[in-house]
Each structure stands twice: as C-alpha cells, then as structure tokens.
C-alpha cells in the first residue's frame with residue numbers, strides 16, 4: 001500500500017473500476033431507541049432529525065430522491081455510478097414488506113450498490129434474506145453500516161445506546177454469512193472513553209473482518225441530553241491534538257484492507273454547541289495525514305495482535 005491508509009474513494013475505485021458517489025435517501029423511519037421499543041429519548045447525542053442532514057424530504061419516492069440528487073451530483077463529481085444510501089435513523093426498523101418495497105425502489109439505473117444504515121439490534125435473518133434476494137435479482141451490491149460508537153459497554157450504557165457490544169458482534173457475524181460488505185461507525189472521542197477503548201475498537205473491527213470504518217468526532221447538538229450536560233460542564237471534550245493522536249492510533253491498529261470513510265463528523269453549525277474545534281474537516285484530515293507522515297506510520301503497522309501473539313515471543 002503506497003498510501004498511509006486506505007481511503008474509501010480508493011476502495012470504491014478498486015471495487016467498481018470507476019468513480020462511484022453515495023446519494024443519501026431519506027425514508028420515514030424512526031428508531032427503536034426513540035419510540036419506546038428498546039428505549040426512549042434516543043442516544044444522548046442524537047438530534048431529532050436522525051444522523052443525516054443532507055437528504056431530500058421523505059415524502060418523495062426513493063427513486064425520485066435518487067434521480068433528483070443524481071441530476072445535481074453527477075456533473076459536479078463526474079460520477080456515472082451511484083450508491084443509494086439509506087442514512088437517517090434506523091433503516092431496517094420497519095415492517096418487512098415496507099423494507100422490501102423501499103429497497104426495491106432504490107434499484108434504478110446507475111445504482112450499483114444499496115447501503116443501509118442501521119443499529120446492531122435491528123438486523124435479523126429475515127431482513128438479510130430479502131437483501132440477498134434483491135442482490136441476486138437486481139445485481140446490486142449490498143453494504144450494511146452499523147452504528148456502534150464505542151466498544152466500551154459501560155459507555156454504551158452511559159450514552160443510552162440501548163444495546164451492548166454482544167448485539168453488535170451477533171449482527172456482524174450474521175451479516176458476514178450473507179457476504180454483504182459492512183461498515184462500523186465510531187465516535188472516536190466520547191468523553192467516557194480513553195485511547196485504549198479506541199485501540200480495542202480498531203482490534204475488534206479488524207478481527208471481525210469489517211470492510212469499512214467511519215470515525216466521527218463528537219459534535220454536541222442543541223436540545224439534546226448531551227447538549228444539556230455540555231452546558232452544565234458535566235464532561236470535557238478532548239483537545240484537537242488528542243483527537244488526531246487517537247485517530248492515528250486507530251489507523252495503526254486497523255488491518256490494512258479496511259477502508260476509512262472519514263475521520264471526522266460534520267454537522268450544521270447553527271444546530272451545534274460544539275463541532276470539530278471550529279476547524280474544518282479537511283484541516284483535521286490534513287493533521288491526521290501529517291502525523292502519519294511524520295511518524296512514518298502506516299495503517300496496520302500495529303496489527304500484531306492476532307493468531308496467538310504470545311506464541312511469537314517463545
């Protein structure tokens with residue numbers, strides 16, 4: 001690998017042989033952690049619009065959302081193939097016939113992949129069977145993105161996630177059996193986690209054979225539980241330098257064939273109390289690149305913890 005790490009753009013180019021662009025799709029779904037099924041109020045950092053900010057209104061059909069966005073995006077990014085990205089809330093949390101309908105609606109011309117964002121406790125074999133059927137019939141690839149945020153199950157409780165680490169492992173092993181690609185999302189600087197939690201996260205996704213990872217920096221939205229805690233000084237956010245160090249540690253412990261979708265989150269400034277140390281995401285990415293370069297580090301140079309590491313010391 002010439003690069004210091006595997007970026008998602010290269011991963012997609014290798015997979016499809018050309019530039020492929022992700023198009024957000026917005027459908028009327030909720031989340032079991034908000035509607036009382038497994039919790040109320042949601043994760044303490046979650047705003048009411050779910051995790052995505054760029055999608056079109058959900059009263060438009062899936063196909064129309066895709067066509068409209070493709071019309072805008074195709075000339076700008078010079079892409080001819082696209083991924084339908086079901087991004088907001090929990091996109092497998094609905095009756096199974098609705099789920100099948102939405103997934104089929106996404107199979108329009110030039111869509112080569114459907115990417116579905118969900119929670120570990122909203123994955124089961126029936127829904128995966130549907131996706132397999134669509135993959136085979138329509139010739140589209142399937143990727144499932146799982147929000148985990150942290151592997152520290154004490155922190156999962158603290159952020160009111162409504163599931164633990166075990167549910168994540170169950171979902172991953174289940175999805176693996178179907179051969180779908182997978183991505184896991186982490187917030188790299190939750191205030192109750194330290195460097196070791198992040199290193200453990202890199203190890204777990206590497207061992208489970210994840211395909212992609214998305215690292216988010218913690219942004220604090222107004223009118224959320226975490227927003228109130230932040231305003232009451234109930235926790236501190238690490239410095240930008242500490243964040244960059246943590247991301248670099250994560251990259252170094254991650255197996256070299258796992259692609260990084262991003263290293264920082266993005267949020268609209270008018271809704272946040274804190275976001276990315278008031279620094280643009282590309283500057284933070286540059287800082288990560290610089291530290292990797294200066295240290296002579298590479299993705300996976302600390303991937304030395306598999307296959308009986310103690311035996312290597314005999």
Ligand code: SF4
Pocket residue numbers: 031032033034041042043046047050051088089090119147
């Ligand atoms: S799982 Fe996602 S949509 Fe549900 S409460 Fe948490 S962040 Fe919000």
